Amino acid sequence: MAGDRRGWRVCLLGGAVFAVCMAGTTLPTPLYPLYQEKFDFSELTVTVVYAVYAFAVIGVLLLAGNASDAVGRRPVLLWGLGCAAASGVCFLSATGLGWLYAGRLLSGLSAGLFTGAATAYVMESAPPGGGSRATFVATAVNMGGLGCGPLLAGLLAQYAAWPLYLPFAVHLTLVACSIAVLLRLPETVGRRRPLSTVRPQRPGVPPQVRPVFGAAATAAFVGFALFGVFTSVSPAFLAQSLDVSDHAVSGVVVALAFFASTGGQLAVDRVGVGRSLPLGCAGLLAGLALLAGALHWDLLTLVVPSAVVGGFGQGLAFRGALSAVGGASPEDRRAAVISSLFVVAYAGISVPVIGVGLLTEPMGLEGAAFVFIACMGALVVSAAGYLLRHPVATGV
Incomplete structure (x- = not known):
């Protein structure tokens, strides 16, 4: 019974880290009109800035989508959180369009690293017989995290100061907390291999x-x-x-x-x-x-x-x-x-x-x-x- 409680605690904490990372990928959504006004770019540029994220996700899925099977879930998730933090720094430092491209690229890298590894981690952390509930957790935190990003940014941009800075500062704080949590969670991959064994899928x-x-x-x-x-x-x-x-x-x-x-x-x-x-x-x-x-x-x-x-x-x-x-x-x-x-x-x-x-x-x-x-x-x-x-x- 105690083992089940511990398993679910690890599963839910892993899910919370998953949600924080995915929230960062949609955080800029309600802020694009403000960036357009600040940097004076077209609607086409907005869509290209947005799409850079998807191209980065596709690249990671093809080149390193199976990396966590080899080196372990936690190292890949830490890399993903590192990319999420770097993305937030780019948006906080944005003085021109190039920073937005860099921020979205890094955000896509974080999502590509997290999608498979975090889903596997949440499901593997569940106690025996909890596969269906773990799938529910993985599904809910993935889409729920994506939904929380624009919700958080929209509320802060509308009702708080520094609309182009505060949302990313808050998210960076959450990322730092997630790194601290992840460092205390157990690894779920038993036999790990060197990164050199990872091949593009x-x-x-x-x-x-x-x-x-x-x-x-x-x-x-x-x-x-x-x-x-x-x-x-x-x-x-x-x-x-x-x-x-x-x-x-x-x-x-x-x-x-x-x-x-x-x-x-x-x-x-x-x-x-x-x-x-x-x-x-x-x-x-x-x-x-x-x-x-x-x-x-x-x-x-x-x-x-x-x-x-x-x-x-x-x-x-x-x-x-x-x-x-x-x-x-x-x-x-x-x-x-x-x-x-x-x-x-x-x-x-x-x-x-x-x-x-x-x-x-x-x-x-x-x-x-x-x-x-x-x-x-x-x-x-x-x-x-x-x-x-x-x-x-x-x-x-």
């Missing part, structure tokens, strides 16, 4: 996985693209189209999408993998439709449900995609297939967002957003149609 999709992978990856791509647009350009839309300059409101809207995603991921256990993918696609389509309505009629009352519905659909679709693809993969290729899915998902955060930025100047923010919604809607309808004709087998 080569993504791949075996022929037997391709029928489910295409639709699953498309749903993941659209879900992450929706998050990318919410976190990069929604503050500008709220300010320009709805005259909402309250940074706390911007932070809450983005946070709601991430919190709703947590709910969607947890709902997969009830609805089942076979139904979660098409239902997730339906949620994504409904979220896109609500966002289109918000753009057309300039209604904040539609922005909020678009974040909630789209986020819930993203959670259903992404966890369903992970379960379906992982279940269909041969055991010796599973890690490579899941890495491929993550690469596609993070491409969704970057490529469409930059496309919106490129179209903003000739078409305006609303016009660019309508093009994005139309393209993503077509993709998710195609994926849903395929899934309805070829249901994912129950039990994968």
Whole structure:
């Protein structure tokens, strides 16, 4: 009994460290309009600054995604916290655009290092028989941390002094506390190997996985693209189209999408993998439709449900995609297939967002957003149609 309590304590403390790191990756979201005003750059630049993060995550996943299997979870998590701290210092020191690029790059490195290692650590720390609850903890702290970042920054920027400095100072304090906690937590990898044994992971999709992978990856791509647009350009839309300059409101809207995603991921256990993918696609389509309505009629009352519905659909679709693809993969290729899915998902955060930025100047923010919604809607309808004709087998 005492061992179980200790195991859960380690699991929850590891989860708290995970949440702190992920919060730092979305911390700048409600602050982008302030940076635009300070450094005088375009909406395209905002989207590129945002997308640098995703490219860094993809690079780490491909080059060192399996590093914690070799050198241990704690060293990799400490490297991740070091990158998070360096990112915060860049934003605190920002005197020009280059600092923002550097900060986002380091933030992406921290997320790439943390995503796999922290998830594994939380699950391995749980006592015997606690696998399902540990999965819940890992899911909740990942998306919950992402949601807390814009919420914290928005509230501090709106109601406290030094809006471009205080959020990062607070987060650096939390990172320092996390390092202190992590140094006292046990390692979960028994046999460790030198860093020189780590090799880049080569993504791949075996022929037997391709029928489910295409639709699953498309749903993941659209879900992450929706998050990318919410976190990069929604503050500008709220300010320009709805005259909402309250940074706390911007932070809450983005946070709601991430919190709703947590709910969607947890709902997969009830609805089942076979139904979660098409239902997730339906949620994504409904979220896109609500966002289109918000753009057309300039209604904040539609922005909020678009974040909630789209986020819930993203959670259903992404966890369903992970379960379906992982279940269909041969055991010796599973890690490579899941890495491929993550690469596609993070491409969704970057490529469409930059496309919106490129179209903003000739078409305006609303016009660019309508093009994005139309393209993503077509993709998710195609994926849903395929899934309805070829249901994912129950039990994968």
